[in-house]
Amino acid sequence: MTRTFRGRVSRLTAAALLGTTLLLPSSAGAAAPFPYQDPALPVATRVADLMSRMTLDEKLGQMTQAERGSVTAADLTAYRLGSVLSGGGSAPNPNTATGWADMYDGFQRAALATPLGIPMIYGVDAVHGHNNVVGATIFPHNIGLGATRDPVLVEQIGRAVAEEVSGTGVDWDFAPCLCVARNDRWGRTYESFGETPDIASSLTTIVTGLQGPALGGPASVLATAKHYLGxxxxxxxxxxxxxxxxxxxxxxxxxxxxQAAIQRGVGSVMVSYSSWNGVKLHGHQYLVTGLLKGELGFSGFVVSDWNGIDQIDGQSGFTAAEVSAAVNAGVDMVMVPTAWKNFLTLLRAEVGNGHIPLSRIDDANRRILTKKFELGLFERPLTDRAWTPTVGGAAHRALARQAVAKSQVLLKNAGGVLPLARDNNKIFVAGKNADDIGHQSGGWTVSWQGGSGNLTPGTTILQGIRAAAGPTTTVTYNQRGTGIDGTYRAAIAVVGETPYAEGQGDRTGSMSLDRDDLRTIATLRKAGVPVIVVLVSGRPLDIAAELPGWNALLAAWLPGTEGGGVADVLFGVVPPTGKTPMTWGTSVTQQPINTGDGKTPLFPQGFGLTY
Structure with missing residues (x-):
């Protein structure tokens, strides 16, 4: 299946669905009235022709991105908006793949109803699978993928995510996060592939997976390198x-x-909320225009983070000065989720009074429109429903299970307690993360901060253990460990963190296991059986004091919906091959601890045992 013919519903179909007359490209069987509508012409020619026909308001609209909950289809038509996004947890009702496709097509039809028929582009944070969509495959978070050190696997994951994203109409993914996490207190540590740049650079293969060899191919989704920079x-x-x-x-x-992502042709870059030596990145002309666009030659477009322009002056509510500072710094599309009308008013005024040169507006539009043409949105603007059945499909779940198994890092295995015997065994499982899809998936899962319980279909770690055990093996579960005795051959404690995302995930104090986890492990130890700790967490935790009392320790990170991959390693179906992407400190007082800094770790970066 090639996207040239099947990638999206054609504009001819779109016109019929709209009940309107659209100017048809020549591929639809009629000569294109204008050069920008002719897919046979070079993209640069089409962009130049389209821009020559655009009013200032149409150009300002292209630079504006609104959140789906704060914009109507009529708004899209009236204000010529260039983009819509879903924030974390922002979904249509019903939150199904088809529900998303229907929503997308409704917005797209509104964009096509404008005089020039410029399609919108829809963005989501599909950061470990199409994670806003109930039923999608949830892959391990980046820290787990970093532990695999497997660029080929990560590219395959990018391809699978692109297929699921395409099946909902969405054409732009705010991923991958290429942050190099240097302090594990940071709540986004799990969004990092590792603490050194070599790991993230090698795994930019996910960009190729998402976009394909070139934009516009089958299930091609625009990727976003974020958050630039530091x-x-x-x-x-x-x-x-x-x-x-x-x-x-x-x-x-x-x-x-x-740099690695740009070499792979990444289509967009998102600016970081953070500052560099006191200057907010959203207003940093040297880093955005001078370094990124100039020195590195980035030819795609730069998007702001959620209301990121509002942070430039440190005061609540963005001002005209902040709008001009961001746009002049090199931000091409501005994510203004709710206050997009105010943004348009201020942007128009700042252009009118000469604070933002028209050449900067044209540069932003050229970059945005180039990607829309390259994606094929002008020819195929509506959802290609041929991809919709792939959302949460068996092939993608099998790939996710493989990724989970490859991401497991065996940190301790005293006496060779692992792997567990599949047959004639008696195993006790405990811990708050043993039977909880929400906990094992972490933040950015169905909602922004994530949550507890059966948020979305999948296999819990406990279910994976039960399925892996043979018919002659007994598996008993009690969350707190109640009921264990000396007749069990092994006890598995699945403990660690509960979900969080940016901001709320920062750990400024203790990084230890909580009281319930410690109590559960103590209960298991009292039975006198070997205790295997499976740690579900978004970062290395402070466990050095407890580790001597554990027979084995497996770092599972945040595996996502396919808990069977953890069981595959516990039972030796797949040998553990993961290596720590971060240095694991002996105490929270060592933070930040990174390879080469002279501090003695509990486990160095790159550590991992096998069977």
Whole structure:
């Protein structure tokens, strides 16, 4: 199936659905009235022709992105908006793949009803699968993928995500996060592939997976390298904080993954909320225009983060000065989720009074429209429903299970307690993360911060253990460990963190297991059987004091919906091959701890046992 013919519903079909007369491209069987509607012409020619026909208001609309809950289809037509997004947890009703496709097509028809028929582009944070959609395949978060050190697997995951995203109509993914997390207190540590730039750079293969070899092919989705630049290096791991580094350090640690993504043709770059030496990135002309667009030659478009322009002056509510600062710094599309009308008013005024040159508006439009043409949105603007059945499909879940198994890092295995015997065994399972899809998936799962319980279909770690055990093996579960005795051959405690996302995930104090986890493990230990701890977490935790009492420790990270992959390693169906992407400290007092800094770790970066 090639997207040339099947990638999206054609504009001819769209016109019929709209009940309106659209100017048809020549591929639809009629000569294109204008050059921009002719797919046989070079993209640059089409862009130039379209821009020559656009009013200033149409150009300003292209630079504006509104949140789906704060915009109507009529708004899209009236204000010529260039883009719509779903924030974390923002979904249509019903929250199904078809529900999403129907919503997308409704917005797209409204965009096509404008005089020039410029399609909108729809963005989502599909950061570990199409995670806003109930029923989608949820892959391990980036920290787990970093543990695999497997660029081919990560590219395959990008391809699978692109297919599921395409099946809902969406054509733009705010991923991958290429942050190099340098302090595990940071609540976005799990969105990082690792603490050194080499890991993230090698795994930019996900960009190729998402976009395909070139934009516009089958299930091609625009990828976004984020968050530019230095978001993982803030002092104290403070989310949206200040990265206090020399330019040489910034370039050596945080820039290489973005360079790698640009070499792979990444279509967009999202600016970080954070600052560099006190200056907010959203207003940093040197880093955005000088370094990214100039020196590195990035030819795609730059998008702001959610209301990111509002942080430039440190006061609540964005001003005209902040609008001009961001746009002049090089931000091409501005994510103004709710206050988009006010943004348009201020943007128009700032152009009118000469604070923003028209050349900057034209540059932004050229970049945005180029990607829309390259994606094929002008020819195929509506959802290709041939991809819709792939959402949560068996092939993608099998790939996710493989990724889970490859991401497991075996940190301790005293006496060879692992792998567990599949047959004639008696196993006790406990812990708050053993039987909870929400907990094992982490943040950015159905809702922004994630949640507990059966948020979406999948296999819990407990269900995976039960399925892996042979018919002659007994598996008993009690969350708190109640009921265990000395007749069990092994006890598995599935413990660790509960879901969080940016901001709320920062851990400024203790990074230890909570009281319930410690109590559960203590209950299991009292029975005198070997205790295997499976740690579900978005970062290394402070466990050095407890580790001597554990027979085995498996870092499962945040595996997503396919808990069978954890069981595959516990039973030796797949040997553990994962390596720590972060340095694992002996105490929270060591934070930040990173390879090469002279601090003695509990486990160095790159550590991992096997059977």
């Amino acid at each position: 978001d993982g290096g803030t002092t104290g791991g403070d989310d949206q904080g200040d990265t206090q580094l020399s330019e040489a350090e910034l370039r050596a640690i945080h820039l290489p993954p973005f």
